[in-house]
Amino acid sequence: xxxxxxxxxxxxxxxxxxxxxxxxxxxxxxxxxxxxxxxxxxxxxxxxxxxxxxxxxxxxxxxxxxxxxxxxxxxxxxxxxxxxxxxxxxxxxxxxxxxxxxxxxxxxxxxxxxxxxxxxxxxxxxxxxxxxxxxxxxxxxxxxxxxxxxxxxxxxxxxxxxxxxxxxxxxxxxxxxxxxxxxxxxxxxxxxxxxxxxxxxxxxxxxxxxxxxxxxxxxxxx
Amino acid sequence: xxxxxxxxxxxxxxxxxxxxxxxxxxxxxxxxxxxxxxxxxxxxxxxxxxxxxxxxxxxxxxxxxxxxxxxxxxxxxxxxxxxxxxxxxxxxxxxxxxxxxxxxxxxxxxxxxxxxxxxxxxxxxxxxxxxxxxxxxxxxxxxxxxxxxxxxxxxxxxxxxxxxxxxxxxxxxxxxxxxxxxxxxxxxxxxxxxxxxxxxxxxxxxxxxxxxxxxxxxxxxx
DNA sequence: TCTTGTTCCAAACGACCGTTCGAACCCAGG
DNA sequence: CCTGGGTTCGAACGGTCGTTTGGAACAAGA
Numbered sequence: 001x002x003x004x005x006x007x008x009x010x011x012x013x014x015x016x017x018x019x020x021x022x023x024x025x026x027x028x029x030x031x032x033x034x035x036x037x038x039x040x041x042x043x044x045x046x047x048x049x050x051x052x053x054x055x056x057x058x059x060x061x062x063x064x065x066x067x068x069x070x071x072x073x074x075x076x077x078x079x080x081x082x083x084x085x086x087x088x089x090x091x092x093x094x095x096x097x098x099x100x101x102x103x104x105x106x107x108x109x110x111x112x113x114x115x116x117x118x119x120x121x122x123x124x125x126x127x128x129x130x131x132x133x134x135x136x137x138x139x140x141x142x143x144x145x146x147x148x149x150x151x152x153x154x155x156x157x158x159x160x161x162x163x164x165x166x167x168x169x170x171x172x173x174x175x176x177x178x179x180x181x182x183x184x185x186x187x188x189x190x191x192x193x194x195x196x197x198x199x200x201x202x203x204x205x206x207x208x209x210x211x212x213x214x215x216x217x218x219x220x221x222x
Numbered sequence: 223x224x225x226x227x228x229x230x231x232x233x234x235x236x237x238x239x240x241x242x243x244x245x246x247x248x249x250x251x252x253x254x255x256x257x258x259x260x261x262x263x264x265x266x267x268x269x270x271x272x273x274x275x276x277x278x279x280x281x282x283x284x285x286x287x288x289x290x291x292x293x294x295x296x297x298x299x300x301x302x303x304x305x306x307x308x309x310x311x312x313x314x315x316x317x318x319x320x321x322x323x324x325x326x327x328x329x330x331x332x333x334x335x336x337x338x339x340x341x342x343x344x345x346x347x348x349x350x351x352x353x354x355x356x357x358x359x360x361x362x363x364x365x366x367x368x369x370x371x372x373x374x375x376x377x378x379x380x381x382x383x384x385x386x387x388x389x390x391x392x393x394x395x396x397x398x399x400x401x402x403x404x405x406x407x408x409x410x411x412x413x414x415x416x417x418x419x420x421x422x423x424x425x426x427x428x429x430x431x432x433x434x435x436x437x438x439x440x441x442x443x444x
Numbered sequence: 445t446c447t448t449g450t451t452c453c454a455a456a457c458g459a460c461c462g463t464t465c466g467a468a469c470c471c472a473g474g
Numbered sequence: 475c476c477t478g479g480g481t482t483c484g485a486a487c488g489g490t491c492g493t494t495t496g497g498a499a500c501a502a503g504a
Contacts, residue, residue: 020451022451038357039262040260040262040263041262044491044492045490045491054454055453055455055492056452056454056493056494056495057451058492058493059494060451064492065493131356133409134356134357135357144409144413148413148416148417155417155418167418168418168421171414171417171422172414172422172433175405175410175414176434176437178405179401179404180398180401181401182401182405183397183398183405184401185356187355187363191370192393192394194367195374195377195393195396196377196389199389199393200397208394212398214441214444215394215395215398215441218441218442218443219437220440221440242481244481265461265462266461267460267461275482276481276483277463277483277485278465278482280462280463281462281463281464282481283481286462286463287462287463
């Protein structure tokens, strides 16, 4: 008697629009609730109620609550990593395989910040990813090791772009840039807007990308 | 019949070494477990078991689990804010009330990074604070509004130090610096050490403070 | 039409949660 | 010695959690 769960034989991200409507409803509702309220505060009953499906749907289509969470995390981080890698690849092509620091930083920063735009449909996803980084389960820590292999390409590019710097200095500065990116949470934006009395409220996110890249590039300038 | 809970009549942080040993045991165990495992994953039973006290101790000495969490948060953030404010005040004294950007950033960065030193007894506390920022309850969000009033002193100092910059630019850069600071979590350090293959492992944290202040000051340089 | 496999559903299971309760305990003040 | 307020204790309460179950509903091929 083999395991009848359809989640086991999915290669990557099928049923985008296929007949498995319930699975997609659960996926979307879970991502939305997790992104807003956090992982531990959202119950399976919250998810299925939000999706308008039966309680058992989570354990049927995904194996467990944790597996659902991990699947969302995997798909979204893969998408983000792909977008970043594409920009880095383009920058590498335009600079004979040795992109300057600014282009590397832009490839790292631009995708997750563009996703913050409420006019798109990515805002939920990027908030989910950011939250996963600080609240993730033990299994997601392991999944983050793959993310390290993704980051290594950026670290290597930076090491090549700044061969004059001690390697540990490059790593630390990369760490600082990642901190800037990961701090773009709802709560932090609200805090900043309260502090600045609304001066920092953004409608277009390209200026924010420029601000961040400017700041990060300046940090790398010495 | 008035409320018999001793938690209600404590001014700030008495019973450091007083006869209420159980309360201190609970406080310390809760802070430690929360800092390591997060708020939602730690139960009252975990806390009391770690502290070696009875299960009901949490609800007796503090009113509830949330109230315990909030009390830890309040005490530690107050201590951190005091340390930062003192440094800012000293810098203000040394520069005729107009401290330069670097001194302001150092007052913001140095205290929480010094607390990261495992040789001290503050490592748990700073990890707790960082975790509280992203996993805090609703009541702690309100407590963070006081933190905004604390941050305003730093924002104002920066606005005075850089009157040539548009105010929103100053606020954004302050936001970036805070992101750098809040990213100093256990998991992120591990990730960085994996990525750098141990190159970034620190024993002394003063060089890290210098690195961070250098990076942040450079970001403010233009 | 009957069969077969997939999906959905209501209901329940056992485990763990935060909190409460009343009795036991301790220890100064009489 | 006794008394009484502060503290600790074991035990239990009601509730919510993630997960499981067995059958109903459904669609498609024989």
